[in-house]
Amino acid sequence: MSRALLVVPPLVKYTAGPLLGPAMLVGAARDAGHQAEVLDLNIAFIRASGVPLDGARSAVTGDHDKPREALRRVDALFRRQLGLSGEASGRVADPIGSAAFSLELVQQSAERVLESFGASICEALAKQAEPEVVGLSVLFGGQVYWALAITQAVKEVWPRAVVVWGGAHVTAIQACLSELLRAAPSIDGFVVGHAERTFVELLDRLADPARWPASVMRRERQGALVRAEGDATVMPLFDAVALYDRGRLTLPVQMSRGCSYGRCSFCTYPAIEGRYDPVSAHLLQRHVVQARALGAALSFKDSLVDGQRLTDFAAVINRRVRWSACTKLAPSLSWRLRELGERGCDTLEVGLETIVGSSQLSIDKRQSWQVFERALEASTSAGIALIVNYMTGFVNEDSVEARAGVERVAHALRQSGNRGRLEVNEFQLERLAPEAGRSHLRITRTWPWASVCDWEPIERRRLHALVG
Numbered sequence: 361m362s363r364a365l366l367v368v369p370p371l372v373k374y375t376a377g378p379l380l381g382p383a384m385l386v387g388a389a390r391d392a393g394h395q396a397e398v399l400d401l402n403i404a405f406i407r408a409s410g411v412p413l414d415g416a417r418s419a420v421t422g423d424h425d426k427p428r429e430a431l432r433r434v435d436a437l438f439r440r441q442l443g444l445s446g447e448a449s450g451r452v453a454d455p456i457g458s459a460a461f462s463l464e465l466v467q468q469s470a471e472r473v474l475e476s477f478g479a480s481i482c483e484a485l486a487k488q489a490e491p492e493v494v495g496l497s498v499l500f501g502g503q504v505y506w507a508l509a510i511t512q513a514v515k516e517v518w519p520r521a522v523v524v525w526g527g528a529h530v531t532a533i534q535a536c537l538s539e540l541l542r543a544a545p546s547i548d549g550f551v552v553g554h555a556e557r558t559f560v561e562l563l564d565r566l567a568d569p570a571r572w573p574a575s576v577m578r579r580e581r582q583g584a585l586v587r588a589e590g591d592a593t594v595m596p597l598f599d600a601v602a603l604y605d606r607g608r609l610t611l612p613v614q615m616s617r618g619c620s621y622g623r624c625s626f627c628t629y630p631a632i633e634g635r636y637d638p639v640s641a642h643l644l645q646r647h648v649v650q651a652r653a654l655g656a657a658l659s660f661k662d663s664l665v666d667g668q669r670l671t672d673f674a675a676v677i678n679r680r681v682r683w684s685a686c687t688k689l690a691p692s693l694s695w696r697l698r699e700l701g702e703r704g705c706d707t708l709e710v711g712l713e714t715i716v717g718s719s720q721l722s723i724d725k726r727q728s729w730q731v732f733e734r735a736l737e738a739s740t741s742a743g744i745a746l747i748v749n750y751m752t753g754f755v756n757e758d759s760v761e762a763r764a765g766v767e768r769v770a771h772a773l774r775q776s777g778n779r780g781r782l783e784v785n786e787f788q789l790e791r792l793a794p795e796a797g798r799s800h801l802r803i804t805r806t807w808p809w810a811s812v813c814d815w816e817p818i819e820r821r822r823l824h825a826l827v828g
Contacts (some may be wrong), residue, residue: 366497367497368399368402376659392595423659428798441477485514493523493524494523499529501812548574554592563712595646601656613660614662632792651681671700683706687709694734710747755817
């Protein structure tokens with residue numbers, strides 16, 4: 361039997377409940393007879409900031425149910441501690457949140473974190489039983505600074521512990537992992553992809569490093585990158601929920617991996633999650649029982665839940681808990697919404713992305729305005745909040761046309777009376793997105809710890825050459 365500790369570095373984005381990945385690994389480890397716990401330094405950091413979080417539940421359920429203004433204040437504190445400035449790229453909207461800096465600057469920020477919080481990190485670690493393996497869950501670039509600091513603290517508190525990083529961000533920067541192992545000697549290994557089975561295999565073979573899974577990429581044995589082996593049927597174990605905002609407590613659940621659509625050129629879900637792999641809807645029953653016992657809502661973390669799966673999930677849940685999911689706009693969605701609302705669906709998120717025709721063609725995602733209007737009307741009638749994701753700044757997009765699209769969608773939401781909201785994001789070019797290989801742009805810069813790239817349109821580059 362081995363002992364593991366899963367650590368969540370601060371990400372300062374969410375307070376409604378625990379993360380799914382670490383809970384899945386704990387569930388898999390305990391099922392196999394090992395000991396495993398989660399240390400959530402994200403919620404600990406947010407609580408220690410002194411910014412009040414608790415209060416009335418917001419108007420929606422799921423990822424968007426959060427005290428937004430409070431988290432903005434915590435995020436400002438988080439960023440000030442990093443001491444980062446300069447080296448920002450014009451096409452990377454958030455260099456700090458993307459870790460779009462040199463190895464040296466990222467390491468300097470990690471050292472600043474250690475100077476400010478090293479004692480409290482070590483104290484939090486020392487309260488745990490000594491583990492043989494420490495896993496760090498890194499979901500996005502903004503966690504890298506703290507993850508590096510935590511790794512160094514782990515080696516100080518438990519010199520013999522094996523430190524392995526995993527999570528969506530590690531998968532997104534897989535091309536740089538060999539370089540990062542050389543640059544960060546305190547990291548013993550990286551794992552790419554979902555890893556429930558690989559994690560158990562590592563714990564089983566911990567005493568003999570020569571027999572560690574090939575999918576644990578480490579300094580001593582590097583070859584072709586091997587994706588970890590997951591198991592989506594594992595039941596996640598959420599041990600400590602007391603620190604979360606009980607007024608909006610939400611448990612994550614994922615009933616499919618990959619994306620059933622999987623054709624958007626800007627999206628990395630197929631590359632990060634792998635092929636589409638749904639889990640039988642009847643397994644949702646145990647998640648509903650768990651959420652109901654804790655007085656929590658459920659939030660589906662699937663890339664998207666298609667219409668028929670939404671109906672299947674609604675039948676299993678049947679109003680016992682509130683729930684949210686992400687789905688695709690489709691003509692059939694509108695006539696399903698009333699039943700979904702009657703069976704507990706509180707919030708649906710849709711990726712409208714853009715209503716600009718040329719941009720829809722560019723990203724390989726056609727969306728009908730009429731389908732959106734009908735879905736908006738039907739969701740409002742059904743009492744379901746609609747979160748609409750929209751993006752601007754696509755390659756060669758006309759900025760005036762893009763802004764007009766945002767205003768049209770915002771106006772439609774206001775006029776509908778729906779309690780959802782419009783979320784507008786700037787296009788970012790991800791390393792693993794199909795768009796990164798397209799001929800209409802050129803990648804101009806990358807950073808080892810960042811999943812995003814700087815870029816320029818090919819047409820503009822040619823024009824500059826002609827003018828010069």
